[in-house]
Amino acid sequence: MVTRAIFESEHELFRASARSFVAREILPRLADWEEAGVVDRDLWRRAGKVGLLGMHVDKEYGGGGVDDYRFQVVWNEELAYAGALSPAFNLHSEVVGGFLDRLSTPEQKSRWLPDFCTGECVGTIAITEPEAGSDVSAIRTTARRDGDCYLLNGQKAFVTHGSVADYILVLARLGADDDRPAGGPASAVLLLVRPTMAGVVIGRREAKIGVRSLDTVEVFLRDVRVPVGHRLGEEGLGFLYLLDNLPRERLSISVSALALAERVFAETVAHTRGRRAFGGSLVDLQHVRFTLAEMSTELTVARAFTDQCIMRHNDGALSTEDASMAKWWNTELCGRVTDRCLQLHGAQGYSRDSVIGRAYVDSRVQRIYGGSTEVMKEIIGQSI
Numbered sequence: 001m002v003t004r005a006i007f008e009s010e011h012e013l014f015r016a017s018a019r020s021f022v023a024r025e026i027l028p029r030l031a032d033w034e035e036a037g038v039v040d041r042d043l044w045r046r047a048g049k050v051g052l053l054g055m056h057v058d059k060e061y062g063g064g065g066v067d068d069y070r071f072q073v074v075w076n077e078e079l080a081y082a083g084a085l086s087p088a089f090n091l092h093s094e095v096v097g098g099f100l101d102r103l104s105t106p107e108q109k110s111r112w113l114p115d116f117c118t119g120e121c122v123g124t125i126a127i128t129e130p131e132a133g134s135d136v137s138a139i140r141t142t143a144r145r146d147g148d149c150y151l152l153n154g155q156k157a158f159v160t161h162g163s164v165a166d167y168i169l170v171l172a173r174l175g176a177d178d179d180r181p182a183g184g185p186a187s188a189v190l191l192l193v194r195p196t197m198a199g200v201v202i203g204r205r206e207a208k209i210g211v212r213s214l215d216t217v218e219v220f221l222r223d224v225r226v227p228v229g230h231r232l233g234e235e236g237l238g239f240l241y242l243l244d245n246l247p248r249e250r251l252s253i254s255v256s257a258l259a260l261a262e263r264v265f266a267e268t269v270a271h272t273r274g275r276r277a278f279g280g281s282l283v284d285l286q287h288v289r290f291t292l293a294e295m296s297t298e299l300t301v302a303r304a305f306t307d308q309c310i311m312r313h314n315d316g317a318l319s320t321e322d323a324s325m326a327k328w329w330n331t332e333l334c335g336r337v338t339d340r341c342l343q344l345h346g347a348q349g350y351s352r353d354s355v356i357g358r359a360y361v362d363s364r365v366q367r368i369y370g371g372s373t374e375v376m377k378e379i380i381g382q383s384i
Contacts, residue, residue: 004303006070006307006310006311007074011074014075015078018052018075018078019078021046021047021052022078022079023082025043025046025047026043026079026084026085027082027084030083034213036213037205037213037215038161038163038164038213038214038215039085039164039214039215041122041164043119044120044122045118045119046119047119048118048119049118049119052075052089053089053092053093053097053116053118053119054093054097054113054117055071055093056069056072056093056098057097057113057116058101061110061114061117062114062115062118063101063113064117068314069248069310069314072094075089076089076090076255076256076259077255077256077259078259079256080257080259080263081259081260081262082263083260083263083355083358083359087160087214087369088214090249090252090256091123091160091161092116092122092123092124093116094248094252095125095169095245095249096116096123096124096169097113097117097123098245098248099125099169099232099233099241100113100116100123100192103190103232103233103241108229108232112167112192115166120166121166122161122164122165122167123165123168123169124159124161124162124168124169125168125169125171126156126159126162126169126193126219127139127171127242128156128157128158129141129154130155130157133372134371134372134374134375136239137239139154139172139173139188140154140155140173141155141170141171141173142172142173142175143172143174143189143191143226145235146225149225149226149227149228150172150189150225150226151223151224151225152170152172152191152193152199152223152224152226153221153222154172154221155219155221156168156170156218156219157218158206158369159218160214160215161214161215161216162195162202162216162219163202163205163215163217164215165195166194167192167193168193168194168200169190169191169193169232170192170193170219170221171188171190171242172188172238173187173238174187174189174236187235187236187239188237188238188239188242189231189235189236189237189238190233190238191226191230191231191232192226192230192231192232193221193224193226193230195219197224197225197226198224198225199222199224199225200221200224201221201222202217202218202219203217203218204217204218206218208365209361209364210358210361210362210363210365211362211365246320246323246370246371247313247320247322248313248318248323250323250324250326250327250370251309251313251318251323251327253327253330253369253370254323254326254327254329254331255306255330257331257333257334257363258299258330258333260334260338260359260362261299261302261333261334261337261363262303263355264334264338264341264355264356264359265292265295265296265299265341267341267356268341268345268356269283269292272288272292272344288344291340295336295340298333298336298337299333299337302329302330302333305326306326306330309322309323309326320379320383321379321380321383324371324376324377325380327370327371327376328367328376328377328380331363331366331367332367332373334359334363334366335363335364335366335367338356338363342356342357342360
């Protein structure tokens with residue numbers, strides 16, 4: 001694999017700490033969480049206690065005060081390499097925490113960010129709806145101003161860890177349902193909603209084929225009165241805020257996808273060297289070596305481009321097109337690698353008790369959330 005030049009000694013020290021946390025606090029309990037369909041709530045407090053939440057948040061508000069995306073990359077990679085909960089921590093720290101950090105007033109930051117950084121409060125986001133997935137402008141959830149509140153109505157779908165979240169960041173369009181202007185997305189608003197607010201109903205958990213430890217639920221919003229003080233940013237700019245955050249979100253997904261693919265590949269190399277078949281090791285067979293060579297080449301090329309994107313983001317120069325390229329390529333590559341590696345493992349790989357089997361089903365959703373492969377290609381195609 002390619003030698004990586006983007007990290008310095010402090011990043012590698014942090015990697016050792018993050019890896020130790022994963023080994024100590026996550027991996028021993030991951031199977032139980034998979035069976036239960038939900039992560040132990042105390043995990044967030046444990047992560048917050050050692051500074052793994054809100055690394056980018058100013059120290060004034062309880063964060064790490066680290067303006068270096070590479071530390072978040074290291075954390076994402078260690079979670080993904082272990083096949084453990086990367087989407088959940090991304091949502092809490094990078095997506096919801098990122099919006100809070102960038103859009104909140106000083107008063108809002110003082111009110112919310114400390115608990116987000118300690119893990120006392122868990123955040124998630126609700127954008128997708130039954131009839132609005134990749135086309136975010138098709139959302140029907142509405143927020144109508146009513147005095148010092150917004151009256152929120154609608155239904156959200158596939159809300160990750162929605163049953164344990166203390167705050168749900170809801171994207172809603174302004175006005176009543178029939179106020180949506182023709183020919184383009186309506187203006188929208190981001191509202192931080194507590195599940196305990198009257199009119200919020202947490203629905204059933206989805207029976208997903210993968211990432212089963214992360215509960216995914218429906219959220220129903222029925223005349224929910226959300227204080228104006230729970231709005232993030234300016235009224236009417238919700239869609240623009242969302243679009244502005246997408247390059248980082250998509251880069252984070254691509255980082256996790258590539259790390260998982262590298263883990264699966266490493267497991268498979270070890271397996272083919274140790275597995276005896278036809279009078280020798282599997283790796284002695286030419287077609288096995290060719291398969292490994294092809295995957296190694298693709299992973300090495302992907303790693304070089306991804307690290308380039310990481311540094312561009314760190315310098316504030318990551319384009320929407322580059323983030324889209326990294327997202328679709330790495331998630332599709334992860335799918336190809338897990339499929340080919342499962343084949344090389346044979347029946348041993350076709351089990352959720354194996355790293356390969358879990359990766360095979362867990363990785364599939366990466367090509368959907370954060371913008372599907374087709375949407376990524378459309379973005380790139382329009383820029384050519």
